[in-house]
Amino acid sequence: MESESYQREKKRWYEKTYSASSERDADFVTVSGEPVDLLYGPSDVEDLDYMRDLGFPGEYPFTRGIRGNMYRGRLWTMRQFSGFGTAEETNRRYKFLLESGQTGLSVAFDMPTIMGRDSDDPLSEGEVGRCGVAIDTVVDMQTLFDGIPLGRVTTSMTTNAPASVLLAFYLVTGERQGASFSQMGGTIQNDILKEYIAQKSWIFPPRPSLRIITDIMEFCSREVPRWNTISISGYHIREAGSTAAQELAFTIADGITYVQAGIDAGLDVDDFAPRLSFFFNAHIDFFEEIAKYRAARRMWARIMKERFGAKKKESLLMRFHTQTAGCSLTAQQPENNIIRTAFEGLAAVLGGTQSLHTNSMDEVLALPTEKAVEIALRTQQILAYETGVANTIDPLAGSYYVEHLTNKLEKEAWDYIEEIEEQGGVLKAIENGYFQRQIADAAYRYQMEIERGRRVLVGVNRFKRANEKIEIEILKIDPSVEKKQIEKLAKVKRERSNAEVERALEELKRRAQGSENLMPAILDCARAHATIGEIINELKSVFGEYREQPIF
Amino acid sequence: MVAEKSEKRVLIAKPGLDGHDRGAKIVARALRDGGMEVIYLGLHQTPEQIVRAAIDEDVDVIGLSILSGAHMTLFKKVLSLLEEAGARDIKVIGGGIIPDEDVPKLMDMGVMRIFTPGTPISEIIDFVRDL
Numbered sequence: 001m002e003s004e005s006y007q008r009e010k011k012r013w014y015e016k017t018y019s020a021s022s023e024r025d026a027d028f029v030t031v032s033g034e035p036v037d038l039l040y041g042p043s044d045v046e047d048l049d050y051m052r053d054l055g056f057p058g059e060y061p062f063t064r065g066i067r068g069n070m071y072r073g074r075l076w077t078m079r080q081f082s083g084f085g086t087a088e089e090t091n092r093r094y095k096f097l098l099e100s101g102q103t104g105l106s107v108a109f110d111m112p113t114i115m116g117r118d119s120d121d122p123l124s125e126g127e128v129g130r131c132g133v134a135i136d137t138v139v140d141m142q143t144l145f146d147g148i149p150l151g152r153v154t155t156s157m158t159t160n161a162p163a164s165v166l167l168a169f170y171l172v173t174g175e176r177q178g179a180s181f182s183q184m185g186g187t188i189q190n191d192i193l194k195e196y197i198a199q200k201s202w203i204f205p206p207r208p209s210l211r212i213i214t215d216i217m218e219f220c221s222r223e224v225p226r227w228n229t230i231s232i233s234g235y236h237i238r239e240a241g242s243t244a245a246q247e248l249a250f251t252i253a254d255g256i257t258y259v260q261a262g263i264d265a266g267l268d269v270d271d272f273a274p275r276l277s278f279f280f281n282a283h284i285d286f287f288e289e290i291a292k293y294r295a296a297r298r299m300w301a302r303i304m305k306e307r308f309g310a311k312k313k314e315s316l317l318m319r320f321h322t323q324t325a326g327c328s329l330t331a332q333q334p335e336n337n338i339i340r341t342a343f344e345g346l347a348a349v350l351g352g353t354q355s356l357h358t359n360s361m362d363e364v365l366a367l368p369t370e371k372a373v374e375i376a377l378r379t380q381q382i383l384a385y386e387t388g389v390a391n392t393i394d395p396l397a398g399s400y401y402v403e404h405l406t407n408k409l410e411k412e413a414w415d416y417i418e419e420i421e422e423q424g425g426v427l428k429a430i431e432n433g434y435f436q437r438q439i440a441d442a443a444y445r446y447q448m449e450i451e452r453g454r455r456v457l458v459g460v461n462r463f464k465r466a467n468e469k470i471e472i473e474i475l476k477i478d479p480s481v482e483k484k485q486i487e488k489l490a491k492v493k494r495e496r497s498n499a500e501v502e503r504a505l506e507e508l509k510r511r512a513q514g515s516e517n518l519m520p521a522i523l524d525c526a527r528a529h530a531t532i533g534e535i536i537n538e539l540k541s542v543f544g545e546y547r548e549q550p551i552f
Numbered sequence: 553m554v555a556e557k558s559e560k561r562v563l564i565a566k567p568g569l570d571g572h573d574r575g576a577k578i579v580a581r582a583l584r585d586g587g588m589e590v591i592y593l594g595l596h597q598t599p600e601q602i603v604r605a606a607i608d609e610d611v612d613v614i615g616l617s618i619l620s621g622a623h624m625t626l627f628k629k630v631l632s633l634l635e636e637a638g639a640r641d642i643k644v645i646g647g648g649i650i651p652d653e654d655v656p657k658l659m660d661m662g663v664m665r666i667f668t669p670g671t672p673i674s675e676i677i678d679f680v681r682d683l
Contacts, residue, residue: 111569111620115596123598126625127569200571200595241574327574331669364669366621366651440577447578451673460670474651477621550594552564552577552584 003043010041027454031285032243033445034408040400048403053298057393061301063294063406064394065352066317071390076348077355078380079156081323083108083133084367085481086488087143090133094148096370100377106156106357107144108132108367109166114201116162116536119485128482131367132158136489136533138526141169142176151179155186156231156321156355161203163190164212164518165535168526171224185226187277187321190216191233193254193426197435199236200548203536206427208543212518213258214265217272219519228277230258231321237435238281239327241443244292245409247281249416250435252299256417257426259308269308273315277354282344283325289344290396291405293351296320299410322348323357329364333459334472337361342379349389350396356380362472369475436551489531496529504528505538512542560680561611565593565602567630570620575647575669579615579676586677599629607639613680618648623658631662643683647671 018038028036037044048054055061058068067073080097082105083090094105110132112124118136119128128134135141145155150173159166167188174184192209195202202209213230220227234251242250255276262272280296282289300318304310324344329337338361345358358376360368368376384390396402423429449455456462508521518539525535564580566573573595584590591609593602606614618626627646634640646658647667655666664683667676 111622115569117569123569126622127620130621131570131619195571200573201569239572239574241578365649440581443574444578444581447582447673457670461672470652548594550592552580552590552592 003046006042010039010043014038027449030244030288031283031446032245032288033442033449034243034245034288040404042400044400044404045407048407053407054397060305060316061298062317063298064397066297066319066354070352070393071349071384072393075384075390076353076380077104077154078102078377078384079104079106079321079355079357080373080377081106081108081156081158081357082368082373083110084131084475085129085133085477086485087133087135087140091144091146091148093370094144097373097377098148098153100374101381102377104154104156104355105148106158108158110134113162113166113532114159116165116203116532118531118533119482119489121533126482128485130477134481134485135166135169136485136531137492137529138169138172139492139529140488141166141173145173145177149179150174150177151183156189157186158189160189160192160195160199160201161209162532162536163188164216164522165526165532167216167227168519168522169532172523172526181224182226184224187228187231188216189231189233189279191230191254191279193257193430194233194236194251196430196546196548197237197250197254198240198242198439202546202548204539204543205546206430208539210257210261211265212539214261214267215517215519217262217275218265218267219517220275221267221271225275227275229272229275231277231279232258233279235279235281235323237439238283238325240439241327241446242439243442244283244285244288245412246416246438246442248292248296248299248409249413249420251278251280252296252303252413253417253420253426255300256303256307259304263308269304269310270312270315273304273308273310274312274317278318278320280320280322280348280353281325282322282348282351282353284328284340284344286343286347287396287402287405288409289347290351291402291409293320293322293348293353294394294402294406295410295413297352298406299413319354321355321357322351322353324348324359326359326363329359329361330457330460331364331470332464332468334361334365334470336459337364338375338379341376342383345379345383346387346389349383350394352394362474365470365472366474367477369473371473433549433551440552492529493531500528501525501530501534504530505534508535509538509542512539559588560613560683561589561591561609562613562615562680563591563593563602563606563609563611564615564617565597565605566595566617567597567599567602567626568618568620568622569596570618571595572619572648573617575619576615576617579617579647579673582673583677583680586681588677588680599626599633602630603633603637603639606634606642607637611642613643613645613683615680616644616646616648618646618650621649623648623650624654627658627663628661645680645683647676
């Protein structure tokens with residue numbers, strides 16, 4: 001049907017049929033606050049050119065998926081983010097997950113480790129092993145992966161500011177197990193830009209942080225070719241309150257910044273771009289999320305090809321991990337979170353994710369219990385093996401709504417990226433508080449919709465009972481974990497050669513002051529059993545520390 | 553009679569190492585929009601920095617947001633530092649990921665109220681106004 005005649009018919013239908021009865025009292029908007037039309041049709045996708053805008057899976061511009069056979073070849077990796085207490089306890093959880101059919105590991109570190117502080121640092125008090133596993137030295141890392149062959153299992157580590165150190169601990173652990181660097185595969189998040197933007201676990205100022213990242217990219221492209229050196233993350237931007245379009249735009253703007261930094265450091269784009277991966281949120285607005293992933297793939301392929309002149313196909317592929325939205329979970333009626341997570345996981349799969357973490361129902365209350373994490377993993381297995389959604393590729397392509405939304409999100413994202421580039425790029429926009437303001441405004445707008453009851457949260461502002469009790473089990477962290485961890489650290493310090501540690505730290509400092517790659521020196525620090533705090537403090541003495549101007 | 557201050561002065565801060573500031577910022581803005589004077593101290597603050605700022609800024613209320621599980625340690629420190637400084641008239645409230653069973657323990661320590669996820673903002677504004 002011609003677009004014009006469709007619009008004429010739609011108008012007729014709207015007046016005669018649709019308006020025959022009234023609409024219910026609701027705001028028809030996405031979770032990002034974007035208005036949704038009552039019906040989408042041919043005129044909403046009239047400019048869509050199949051070969052130009054969608055193409056075939058595994059072919060440019062990869063809108064329909066990055067692999068030719070997608071889930072008919074290999075299912076997504078089921079990768080549950082996990083870590084708590086000591087390395088011994090977390091090691092037991094990993095073995096449980098691997099025995100339950102999980103196909104990759106993902107390490108959650110505690111806050112001191114995330115911030116590059118030792119367990120005996122005064123600022124670590126009360127935080128050791130609380131929201132992840134405590135790692136002070138390579139000895140803890142060896143315990144964490146005891147009996148897990150690092151030459152065979154791939155591991156994702158959520159670490160950013162001290163990513164170079166934890167990567168070194170991991171590589172040395174593998175080395176001591178007898179694996180070569182070239183056999184080891186995995187991911188470090190290593191996305192410092194989104195720390196300044198959203199997650200706020202920074203250590204050094206942005207510029208030296210980017211230098212560390214380009215050192216990692218350069219080192220891994222030579223020595224650890226199967227390592228994903230940055231997982232460019234929108235997840236935390238979304239959790240901090242951004243809209244879907246902002247998540248998409250800010251993540252891609254960060255990606256552009258890393259690629260440019262690599263090129264500026266003298267690297268060939270095709271040497272490091274294939275090892276960049278992405279990490280997105282799967283929020284509760286089903287179609288908006290699916291459209292976001294499709295738009296993301298298309299945008300990245302075009303940017304890499306047209307802007308950066310990448311030649312290798314692998315450089316154009318936006319490979320991404322997805323985690324369901326922690327911020328969509330509710331503390332009230334926590335069992336409902338199982339259902340929310342299932343829908344979000346479905347959106348991620350229909351959007352073509354390469355790996356997935358499904359949240360456990362209790363993650364809004366504490367770290368997950370074994371039971372809760374098992375249900376979350378089973379949710380993925382039901383998606384993969386029972387629902388049939390993995391049988392065909394990109395099944396929502398051609399949907400008037402999904403294609404329209406894919407185009408709309410792409411356009412909105414480009415508008416944001418232009419706005420960021422007009423300010424002088426991501427670093428400038430971080431410095432002037434642009435991201436902070438944008439995200440705080442969106443988060444506040446969303447909260448006010450809930451406050452006014454215009455956005456319904458089941459069990460929170462609707463459909464609740466008086467005096468509801470939470471009746472699920474909650475994981476408790478043994479308060480003696482901190483003491484035990486500090487004792488373990490003291491033992492490592494007693495048994496190592498301090499002269500060797502000092503030599504390694506001095507060499508690190510020398511490189512930090514110059515421009516030689518830091519990674520070989522950090523690896524030697526790890527081998528000498530220097531602590532994460534010692535290594536980071538050495539770098540702080542050269543690079544300084546970041547301070548944020550708080551904006552609310 | 554001593555004239556009463558017209559509006560409350562509130563300090564919002566995030567002690568500890570975690571960076572989850574979405575809730576703290578929303579509460580800060582909502583209290584400001586509710587007519588209160590709000591000082592948002594930002595992230596990664598030590599209990600010492602928070603208590604010093606509260607005294608320097610002459611606030612009536614300190615609101616602490618903690619999502620890292622370190623709440624038992626950090627609230628205790630802030631309260632005892634206020635005690636030491638002779639500033640126990642400053643009221644302490646909190647929010648974040650705090651298990652139900654820890655709430656009475658924190659109240660016994662002297663925290664006035666813990667707001668957990670899902671609390672309507674209007675409830676927080678009313679509570680602070682009436683403190």
